[in-house]
Amino acid sequence: MNDLESWLSDSAILSRKSASELVFEELRNLILSGRFATGSKLPSEAKLAAKYGVSRPIVREALRSLQILGLTETRTGSGTYVLTAASDGNIRYGDYSARDLMEARPFVEVSAAGWAALRRNDDELSRLLGLCDRMEQEGDTEAWVRLDSDFHGLIAEASKNTVFRDIVDDVREAMAQQSGLLTALGPRRQESNEEHRAIVDAIRQGSEAKAQAAMEIHLKKVEAAVSRIIGAEPR
Incomplete structure (x- = not known):
């Protein structure tokens, strides 16, 4: 044997x-x-x-x-x-490592959420609310992951900052892979729906501080969930 x-x-x-x-x-x-x-x-x-x-x-x-x-x-x-034993433990999503993605996202997305609260228009708010509704009703994991990717992309778009928008667009595939991992292996989908709703509510209120805080909470929870799954210590 x-x-x-x-x-x-x-x-x-x-x-x-x-x-x-x-x-x-x-x-x-x-x-x-x-x-x-x-x-x-x-x-x-x-x-x-x-x-x-x-x-x-x-x-x-x-x-x-x-x-x-x-x-x-x-x-x-x-x-x-x-494929690989990944001996350094630095798991990759395509071109980006899990570590690099989690270190970079707060610097872009927290600020983007704050600016979105100040600069979003009515159409963007309506689309964000619609995405929240659809994610809360979606039962298919792959479809939910696509909606999640659209949600983060739209917040960057609503920030009216082309640098934030382009950075998020560039890493959206890696973010989608990360999201797919979390929704397949844990209760993150329901938790994310609640966190997304809090972000949009802050954007609806036009509160830069609340939007930044809600996005920061969301990304911290994502980081903790990723760290647990890939066997790393969160920051």
């Missing part, structure tokens, strides 16, 4: 409440520790589901999150393969 077969034969009991996150965390740790080496093929969804006593959709969410982080890739008709 090889090492992988030995690992599969060990029983694993997980809490159903956060099963996807727990499956993801163990697989991530196995990759980062080198037990699942670069280039190796992960066990099938069926074998992983049997090992953990969970459904295949739960395993699929965990595997999807590994792929979002760039740790694996899924090859159609072949399976899921380890």
Whole structure:
């Protein structure tokens, strides 16, 4: 029996409440520790589901999150393969690392929210409120992530600052990957909906200070959730 077969034969009991996150965390740790080496093929969804006593959709969410982080890739008709052990722990979303994204976002988006409160027009406010309504009603994760991306892009647009707008546009794909990871593995969707609503309410009031504070709270909570999932310490 090889090492992988030995690992599969060990029983694993997980809490159903956060099963996807727990499956993801163990697989991530196995990759980062080198037990699942670069280039190796992960066990099938069926074998992983049997090992953990969970459904295949739960395993699929965990595997999807590994792929979002760039740790694996899924090859159609072949399976899921380890891309990198990411030994420095600095997970990437495409061109940007998780660390770099979280360090940069507050400097752009907090100020953008403040300016949006002072400069937004009625159409932009109406669109922001509409996005909040749609996110609160949306049940599909991928559709919600697209709406989330639109929300942050629109706030930057409403700031009437082209530098903020262009920076947010440039990192929107990375932000969407981060958002997809959080909504797949935790309760962040409902929490984000509430935080988004607070940001828009402050923008509606025209309060620069409240809008900045609401966005800062939102980004701090995003950072804490990301840090928990990727195994890093928040600032």
